[in-house]
Amino acid sequence: xxxxxxxxxxxxxxxxxxxxxxxxxxxxxxxxxxxxxxxxxxxxxxxxxxxxxxxxxxxxxxxxxxxxxxxxxxxxxxxxxxxxxxxxxxxxxxxxxxxxxxxxxxxxxxxxxxxxxxxxxxxxxxxxxxxxxxxxxxxxxxxxxxxxxxxxxxxxxxxxxxxxxxxxxxxxxxxxxxxxxxxxxxxxxxxxxxxxxxxxxxxxxxxxxxx
Ligand SMILES: Nc1ncnc2c1ncn2[C@@H]1O[C@H](COP(=O)(O)OP(=O)(O)OP(=O)(O)O)[C@@H](O)[C@H]1O
Ligand SMILES: Cc1cn([C@H]2C[C@H](O)[C@@H](COP(=O)(O)O)O2)c(=O)[nH]c1=O
Numbered sequence: 001x002x003x004x005x006x007x008x009x010x011x012x013x014x015x016x017x018x019x020x021x022x023x024x025x026x027x028x029x030x031x032x033x034x035x036x037x038x039x040x041x042x043x044x045x046x047x048x049x050x051x052x053x054x055x056x057x058x059x060x061x062x063x064x065x066x067x068x069x070x071x072x073x074x075x076x077x078x079x080x081x082x083x084x085x086x087x088x089x090x091x092x093x094x095x096x097x098x099x100x101x102x103x104x105x106x107x108x109x110x111x112x113x114x115x116x117x118x119x120x121x122x123x124x125x126x127x128x129x130x131x132x133x134x135x136x137x138x139x140x141x142x143x144x145x146x147x148x149x150x151x152x153x154x155x156x157x158x159x160x161x162x163x164x165x166x167x168x169x170x171x172x173x174x175x176x177x178x179x180x181x182x183x184x185x186x187x188x189x190x191x192x193x194x195x196x197x198x199x200x201x202x203x204x205x206x207x208x209x210x211x
Contacts, residue, residue, distance in 0.1 A: 005091050006092045010135070019192050021093050031207065033090075040077060050069055067105040071124070134176050
């Protein structure tokens with residue numbers, strides 16, 4: 001019997017995914033559950049090496065090469081870390097997953113959603129999360145957070161144009177609207193504690209806690 005669940009956190013730059021992934025993993029562990037907390041791109045030695053290539057400003061990957069590299073990193077991550085954890089019955093909390101490729105490489109650039117999903121089928125068994133929390137917050141609030149966090153500069157993708165990031169945000173919203181069973185929209189404004197409370201309330205049915 002499968003005990004664990006696969007949860008992804010998605011959204012634009014600096015909206016609070018990593019903060020919430022940590023708080024959620026801690027809350028699940030506090031309930032006695034075994035949790036793999038991980039991130040994309042990354043989560044395995046090979047995928048972290050690909051992450052460094054993808055985010056380093058010295059490389060100028062075109063859209064196809066970028067999508068292939070994200071898919072290769074995800075393939076290693078799914079095969080070596082995520083699937084084995086789910087098979088052991090663990091919960092997986094993943095900071096970004098394939099919806100980021102759909103929003104950034106397809107929505108931000110102009111690859112098709114089908115192309116990204118085909119790479120996901122080839123590389124990662126078309127594995128999808130059980131629940132995806134899409135964090136959304138006011139642009140000015142997020143810009144303030146990023147100014148404080150990234151005072152020494154954004155990474156290669158974070159540094160893309162404002163128009164690019166608007167297309168990404170729009171695509172995230174479209175994906176959520178197309179798959180309302182899996183996506184849960186989370187208001188990511190307010191304190192980390194407030195946002196965490198919203199996520200836990202949304203997860204309560206899956207945790208058998210009513211609500
Ligand atoms: N609710 C919040 N209120 C204020 N600051 C926050 C909140 N959540 C996170 N932060 C801060 O904002 C910054 C970005 O948060 P975090 O790294 O969690 O976002 P992220 O979505 O994972 O970003 P990225 O996609 O760029 O990695 C961090 O400095 C973090 O401490
Ligand atoms: C998984 C994934 C990520 N990206 C982008 C989104 C961010 O700009 C970086 C990752 O940095 P973070 O600080 O860890 O959020 O990579 C992407 O374009 N496509 C993807 O599939």
